[in-house]
Amino acid sequence: MIAKSRIHESCRLYGINTIGRNCTILENVTLGYPSGRILDEIAAAGATPETYSYVGVRLGDDAVIRPGSTLYCDVVIGNALRTGHNALIRENTLIGDRVLVGTNVVIDGNCRIGNRVSIQSNVYIPTNTTIEDNVFLGPCSVLTNDKYPIRIPYDLKGPVLRKGASVGANATILPGVEIGEGAMVAAGALVTKDVPAWKLAIGAPAKIVELPEALRSLNRI
Known part of the structure; x- marks a missing residue:
């Protein structure tokens, strides 16, 4: 279902998508791309992605999705989404x-992201990550979810970023780490342990220090 929105003719729509009012979807955007599970269903049914019926994207009002972006199936998004170019949001x-x-952001599926969140260009957000309201993620910051990559079994667990947290450019946050409400992570920091609310993580590996009084307010997003 599409309600009074502008969708470029080059867009690819898979599955059953619900698109809100006053959305602008630009060149070469893909909506409802099938996940691995859906592709298995399609193969078992002897169907094609273009003809198989499944739940695609549910997109709120006033979105702007810029060229080259891909949103997989089973993605639910509120109002006023803005993407850069070539953003990827998995199932x-x-x-x-x-x-x-932002541009070239990857959100790798099974994630929960709140309201008024700013994710800058080239950020990586892995599976099973939670980001609460008013969080800022600076350019090229990396969140991780695999404590022992490939070597031994590990239940993938992304970080948890609480309300109003800020992460600086090129910071890395290790699996399962919680960044507390209003806390800040300095640019280039390597965060290996939880950061308490309203504290600052700085350095590699990061040390926890007091947050300057001037920075003790929620992000203005």
Whole structure:
């Protein structure tokens, strides 16, 4: 279902998508791309992605999706989404209202992202990550979810970023780490342990220090 929105003729739509009012979807955007599970179903049914019926994207009002971006199936997004170019949002992801997903961002599925979140260019967000309201992620910051990559079994667990947290450019946050409410992670930091609310993580590996009084306010997003 598409309600009074502008969709470029080069866009590819898979599955059953619901698109809100006043959306602008630009060149070469893909909506509802099938996940691995859906592709298996399609193969078993002897069908094609173009003809098989499954749940695609549910997109709120006033979105702007820029060229080259791909949103997989089972993605639910609130109002006023903005993407840069070539953003990728994988399946089973829930995103709130007024969220920015910058150029070349990868959100790798099974993620929960709140309202008024700003995700700058080239950020990587792995499977099973939770990001609450008013969080800022600086350019090229990397979140991780595999504590022992490939070597031994590990239940993938992404970080948890609490309300109003800020992560600086090129910072790396290790699996399962919690960044507390209002906390800040300095640019280039390597965060290996939880950061308490309203504290600052700085350095590699990061040390926890007091947050300057001037920075003790929620992000203005």
